[in-house]
Amino acid sequence: MGASPGPNSAGVWGELSVIEVNGLKKVYRVGSIEVAALRGVSLRIDEGEFVAIMGPSGSGKTTFMNILGCLDQPTEGSYSLGGVLVSEMDDTELARVRNRRIGFVFQTYNLLPRLNAVANVELPLIYRGVPRRTRRLLAVRALEAVGLKDRLHHKPSELSGGQQQRVAIARSLVTHPQIVLADEPTGNLDTKSGVEIMAIFQALNDSGITVVLVTHNADIAQYAKRIVRFRDGLIVSDEAVSSRTIAERDESLDALIAGLTEGAAEEVKAG
Numbered sequence: 001m002g003a004s005p006g007p008n009s010a011g012v013w014g015e016l017s018v019i020e021v022n023g024l025k026k027v028y029r030v031g032s033i034e035v036a037a038l039r040g041v042s043l044r045i046d047e048g049e050f051v052a053i054m055g056p057s058g059s060g061k062t063t064f065m066n067i068l069g070c071l072d073q074p075t076e077g078s079y080s081l082g083g084v085l086v087s088e089m090d091d092t093e094l095a096r097v098r099n100r101r102i103g104f105v106f107q108t109y110n111l112l113p114r115l116n117a118v119a120n121v122e123l124p125l126i127y128r129g130v131p132r133r134t135r136r137l138l139a140v141r142a143l144e145a146v147g148l149k150d151r152l153h154h155k156p157s158e159l160s161g162g163q164q165q166r167v168a169i170a171r172s173l174v175t176h177p178q179i180v181l182a183d184e185p186t187g188n189l190d191t192k193s194g195v196e197i198m199a200i201f202q203a204l205n206d207s208g209i210t211v212v213l214v215t216h217n218a219d220i221a222q223y224a225k226r227i228v229r230f231r232d233g234l235i236v237s238d239e240a241v242s243s244r245t246i247a248e249r250d251e252s253l254d255a256l257i258a259g260l261t262e263g264a265a266e267e268v269k270a271g
């Protein structure tokens with residue numbers, strides 16, 4: 001596989017973000033009981049795709065996402081990211097992938113309750129040693145991009161569910177990832193907030209970021225470009241979305257997301 005820079009990476013990392021899994025299996029052992037959460041999943045996701053993963057509860061979606069995010073390892077099978085086998089990456093490379101190339105969004109937001117929005121968004125930058133002033137600047141930009149410019153100093157408990165999820169998205173974006181993985185990001189939200197979240201994901205995807213999103217909601221899945229269905233740890237269908245839903249969004253969203261990309265590129269060059 002070639003190693004030319006992806007169009008969305010602004011040449012910063014010079015690696016493709018393509019995901020390729022083959023024969024992925026995952027067995028959980030709880031005491032003497034074995035649960036086969038994945039039973040042989042093969043899938044390729046190219047740079048710039050927007051994939052919705054659907055399937056009943058317990059079909060292995062979260063297990064699959066955790067493996068894609070390098071948060072968990074398969075029992076069997078291979079996973080390569082940008083042409084590199086994840087199983088052969090050392091700890092430094094893995095940390096870099098988790099902290100830079102991939103952004104995560106969870107159903108329950110996973111924000112730190114005692115920190116305000118800016119401080120929550122800054123966290124991934126603290127882990128990677130970005131100086132305070134740059135951190136603040138990038139965090140504020142990311143929050144602006146998700147429409148929360150006027151909520152910078154609010155704590156999670158002072159925000160609605162939709163706003164908390166937007167903080168979580170800002171946190172996932174602040175490192176300018178090539179891939180955003182979202183596990184039921186709209187699962188706890190009302191329809192309107194859900195659509196606002198999808199507008200952000202569509203804007204991110206239009207800017208070149210690969211998006212993989214788990215959803216139970218067939219309407220939400222229509223915002224993606226491709227739907228992959230899981231059942232009992234296997235992929236049972238994989239199809240392009242023929243009449244995609246486009247969420248209405250303000251033009252400023254795209255400009256802000258583009259600004260985020262430039263900001264991250266400058267910051268990486270600077271040090």
Ligand SMILES: Nc1ncnc2c1ncn2[C@@H]1O[C@H](COP(=O)(O)OP(=O)(O)O)[C@@H](O)[C@H]1O
Binds near residue numbers: 028035037055061062
């Ligand atoms: N940490 C774990 N330990 C044991 N079993 C697990 C664990 N995580 C998930 N499972 C089991 O694996 C199967 C798939 O779970 P999961 O990937 O969470 O499915 P989904 O996200 O589609 O609901 C389920 O039967 C679940 O009970």
Ligand SMILES: [Mg+2]
Binds near residue numbers: 183
């Ligand atoms: Mg799940």
